[in-house]
Amino acid sequence: MNKPYPAPVAPLPASDRDGPPPSAGTAAGPAPAGATAASPAPLPPHRLPVAAVVAALGSDAAHGLRQPEAERRLAAHGQNRLKSAPETPWWRRLxxxxQDFLVIILLVATVISGVEWLLQEPRESALPYEAIVIMAIVLLNALLGFVQEARAERSVRALMALAAPESTVVRDGERQRIPAHDIVPGDVLLVEAGDRIPADARVIEDANLRTDEAALTGESVPVVKDAAAIDHEVGLGDRRNMLYAGTTATYGRGRAVVVATGMGTEVGKIAELIEGAEKQATPLQKELDRTGKRLSIIMLVICGIVFATGLLKNPVTDLDAVLGLFLFAVALAVAAIPEALPAIVTVGLSLGVRRMAQSNAIVRKLPAVETLGAATVICSDKTGTLTRNEMTVRTVLTAGTVVDVSGSGYVPEGEFTIAGATLSGRPALEEAVVRTLRAAALVNDATLTMRDGRWRVQGDPTEGALVVAARKAGLTEATLATFPRIAEIPFTSERKRHATLHADPARPGILTLCVKGAPEVLLPRCREMFDGIDLVPLDDAGRAAVTAQNDALAAQALRTLAVATRTLRAETLGLDPTTVLAAAGGDIELPEDIEDDLVLLGLVGMIDPPRAEAKEAVATAKRAHIRTVMITGDHPATAEAIARELAIVEPGTRVVTGAALRRTSDAELDRIVDDVRVFARVDPDHKLRIVEALQRRGHIVAMTGDGINDAPALKTANIGVAMGITGTDVSKEAADMVLTDDNFASIVKAIEEGRGIFDNIRKYLVYLLSSNAGELLTMFAGVMFAGLLGLASANHGLFLPLLAAQLLWINLITDGPPALALGIDPKDADVMNRKPRARGAGVIGTADWVRIGAVGLVMMVGTLAVLDAYYPGGMITLFATEAAPNPADEAYARTMAFTTLMMFQLFNVFNARSGHRSAFVGLFANPWLIAAVAFSLAAQILVVYAPFMQAAFHTVGLGLGDWGVATAVGATLLVVMEIVKAGVRLRGVAEA
Structure with missing residues (x-):
């Protein structure tokens, strides 16, 4: 059970702290446990100063908890999870x-059969074999279903663990990403726009931090947060210095110390009132449930006809005969009705989803697997998805000169050159480069660290590239630290710029504003330009010249950022020049016009090279008739250059900008959207319009996203795909699938896996339904046309082609191991050479139903032919030994029919693997299938030869020749279907 931070606040005991407890009477609260009843009531965290709350938790606002202490608290407090509904006991699930109606009837009939055996005088057998066998098979079926459901639940739980959200904390003085359920009281959270708040926490510091608390308080407007203590008691919605689990940061960033986790949070208190939610079936399961019910009605009608016909035709109508016929009819219904479809599909889906997780695609919602196979368009972001997301600064345009930067990735090694020559002897240009990169590194939240022998960037890759370039220019972390940050205006996708205000200790009272952002946004705000020596006016002609240079860089597939600055006195912001350094990290509201009248320092051009595997993935998607559309905020020239390199842009296709999109009506967008391959310089809300336009054109759309504003498009898309590395918690919550590597190739791989999963479900269904059809048609025809076939019982009663126990045995053995092995069949080699499955198409198509019917007819004809040939008095009687039937001959013929039908179904397993490919292609690709067939065959041999099984199933031993006949007749199914498949392949070639 999770233990919340004490409310009201009291210091933690010395054993639960990193440092010594504060003395009694400090701001942290009253004396520790053991104080007298007269002690004043301690205050809740929102009413205490930051230092008091941090001290009470035994934490450190700057360095967070030590890792060993965090682990100890996790063991003591439990994981940061809400209490889930109690798990259903195993005995109840068993x-x-x-509870199935037919199973209950079968159990009742079995009990009646046992009672009837007890009343027999004299008894026909030493034990009620039929009742025992049927009961045993029912129990085995139930156990199989129980194991399948337990396996599915374990798989789903494992997937939930894989998809667990992560949060950023400070531990041992370092930023770390950890699973949200490992957060403990005292952890220091780092919160940015788009993050899901994982626990209740007290704000330590903030930079224009706002949160959406509508889910908790109903407040529709984002709440502005600050670190100041509240000196009076207020309601939940007015606690501006508190963050609550389950809410979302919508703007800015901040730091907070965790005060409650799990059930101790405010949302945990609400969760106490909730007992649990019902499991929702996927659309696929619902469709299969409907299909199963329709088939059940049809098959029950057929079973009813068989039962009625048996009563009318049976000359003996004593209780034993009626009960035997009733048992037969119920067993036929149990064998024929696919009551386990939804459970088997759940197992198939969960196994497939686990394979997808191994391919870096975590499916959060099972219906996405079904939809993946139907995807026709992938709308992908560029940065980090189609590219490596390792931005590298290649050029610095400053003082009218393009300076090249060498080096690659995040290694801070490289040179600054012009046409291959160093900047030595050009101090003005060197100064311009240093000023530009210093400002770019100051207006920056990324950090560069060496970990495990590799340079890594913590934060945004673009900002990381700027930090690396600054380090190449000799601007170390210590150098930049001499310009402490006073305040900032965070970057947002709407503003497209980021501004920070810094103090200069060398010039008391002078503040420097550093701004970086899109050139088209910053250029209109610049009034001057630094030429390396002095400031020169920047007029419209100058802006046009810079814009032309920017376009030239973008045409080289470089992403460009403008860097500008402004110097102002502290008094203009109402700050005391003598104390301005003390305001570092504080909460200063900057005026809107502070970003005007800027001085342009230069442009920085960087490149994020395409992923090597992305080009192959785009080609694979194209072969699968899936269109790739790039949607990016980058410059159109940059986007088009990358898209051409990846072969996304083709002859006759278009590139559309966000500006053009704003002028385009929905009707016009619908008309052109099929011809567009690149949408560049788009706003986040444009993604939603693009998705809706593609859907109106009949496409099934997969859409990638990582930001807060991507959430509507991710929800609207048929498959929302969130980035696992760069994605915000909001985007992950809205998505159906999360990529753990942010790689476009993983999307295509997921679609391939999705198609394979769907194919395996279809294989299983075709196999199951065709095998059941063979059983049903054999029994129906055998009873209805017994007289025509010359099949009369040796006991002068109704002749049954197979007995109830034999039917149930076939159902158990064929619906068990072979069917489950089909669920892990390897993907077809041509799975990505086919068109996507039509939206709304049933799992079983018209061609599949024809196959099912054809297989059922072949099984019926072959099984009845063998039965007739081995039974005296039949039409064929090739193998009959007597002219008149006797019980031994009847058992012999029925054993042959029993074995032949089993062999038919074992051959049908291989036939069901494809509707067009030969069963001999990749025959041994699935060793589990070979093992399952061998197991079923061994089980049939045991039934035929083991004496106790012979008594239970009324079988007799067969000779080697008999097995040859059963195998040869069963193999006719494979021969017939191979001819049919050859015709299908020839027709496909002709149509192509």
Whole structure:
């Protein structure tokens, strides 16, 4: 059970702190446990100063908890999780396997059969074999269903663990990403726009931090947060210095110390009132449930006809005969009705989803697997998805000169050159480069560290590239630290710029504003330009010249950022020049016009090279008739250059900008959207319009996203794909699938896996339904046309082609191991050479139903032919030994029919693997299938030869020749279907 931070606040005991407890009477609260009842009531965290709350938790606002202490608290407090609904006991889940109506009838009939055996005088057998066998098979079926459901639940729980959200904390003085459920009281959270708040926390510091608390308080407007203590008691919605679990940061960033986790949070208190939610079936399961019910009605009608016909035709109508016929009819219904479809599909889906997780695609919602196979368009971001997301500064345009920067990736090694020559002897240009990169590194939240022998960037890759370039220019972290940050205006996708205000200790009272952002946004705000020596006016002609240079850089697939600055006195912001350094990290509201009248320092051009695997993935998607559309905020020239390199842009296709999109009506967008391959310089809300336009054109759309504003498009898309590395918690929550590597190739791989999963489900269904059809048609025709076939019982009663126990045995053995092995069949080699499955198309198509019917007819004809040939008095009687039937001959013929039908179904496993490919292609690609067939065959041999099984199933031993006949007749199914498949392949070639 999670233990919340004490409310009201009291210092933690010395054993639960990193440092010594504060003395009694400090701001942290009253004396520790053991104080007298007269002690004043301690205050809740929102009413205490930051230092008091941090001290009470035994934490450190700057360095966070030590890792060993965090682990100890996790063991003491429990994981940061809400209490889930109690798990259904295993015995109840096992009991649920016997709730099916037909199973209940079968159990009742079995009990009646046992009672009837007890009343027999004299008894026909030493034990009620039929009742025992049927009961045993029912129990085995129930156990199989129980194991399948337990396996599915374990898989789903494992997937939930894989998809667990992460949060950023400070531990041991370093930023770390950890699973949200490992957060403990005292952890210091780092919160940015788009993050899901994982626990209740007291704000330590903020930079224009706002949170959406609508889910908790109903407040529709984002709440502005600050670190100041509240000197009076207020309601939940007015606690501006508190962050609550389950809410979302919508703007700015901040730091907070965790005060409650799990059920101790405010949302945990609400969760106490909730007992649990019902599991929702996927659309696929619902469709299969509907299909199963329709088939059940049809098959029950057929079973009813068989039962009625049996009563009318049976000359013996005693209780034993009626009960035997009733058992047969119920067993036929149990064998024929696919009551396990939804459970088997859940197992198939969960196994497939786990394979997808191994391919870096975590499916959060099972229906996405079904939809993946139908995707026709992938709308992908560029940065980090189609490219490596390792931005590298290549050029610095400053003082009218393009300076090249060498080096690659995040290694801070490289030179600054012009046409291959160093900047030595050009001090003005060197100064311009240093000023530009210093400002770019100051207006920056990324950090460069060496970890495990590799340079890594913590933060945005673009900002990381600027830090690396600054380090190449000799601007170390210590150098930049001499310009402490006083305040900032964070970057947002709407503003497209980021501004920070810094103090200069060398010039008391003078503040420097550093701004970086899109050139088209910053250029209109610049009034002057630094030429390396002095400031010169920047008029419209100058802006046009810079814009032309920017376009030239973008045409080289470089992403450009403008860097500008402004110097102002502290008094203009109402700050005391003598204390301005003390305001570092504080909460200063900057005026809107502070970003005007800027001085342009230069442009920085960087490149994020395409992923090597992305080009191959785009080609694979194209072969699969899936269109790739790039949607990016980058410059159109940059986007088009990358898109051409990846072969996304083709002859006759278009590139559309966000500006053009704003002028385009929905009707016009619908008309052109099929011809567009690149949308560049788009706003986040444009993604939603693009998705809706593609959907109106009949496409199934997969859309990638990582920001807060991407959430509507991710929800609207048929498959929302969030970035696992760069994505915000909001985007992950809205998505159906999360990529753990942010790689476009993983999307295509997921679609391939999705198609394979769907194919395996279809294989299983075709196999199951065709095998059941063979059983049903054989029994129906055998009873209805027994007289025509010359099949009369040796006991002068109704002749049954197979007995109830034999039917149930076939159903158990064929619906078990072979069917489950089909669920892990390897993907077809041509799975990505086919068109996507039509939206709304059933799992079983018209061609599949024809296959099912054809297989059922072949099984019926072959099984009845063998039965007739081995039974005296039949039409064929090739193998009959007597002219008149006797019980031994009847058992012999029925054993042959029993074995032949089993062999038919074992051959049908291989036939069901594809509707067009030969069963001999990749015959041994699935060793589990070979093992499952071998197991079923061994089980049939045991039934035929083991004496106790012979008594239970009324079988007799067969000779080697008999097995040859059963195998040869069963193999005719494979021969017939191979001819049909050859015709399908020839027709496909002709149509192509």
């Amino acid at each position: 009991a649920e396997q016997f």
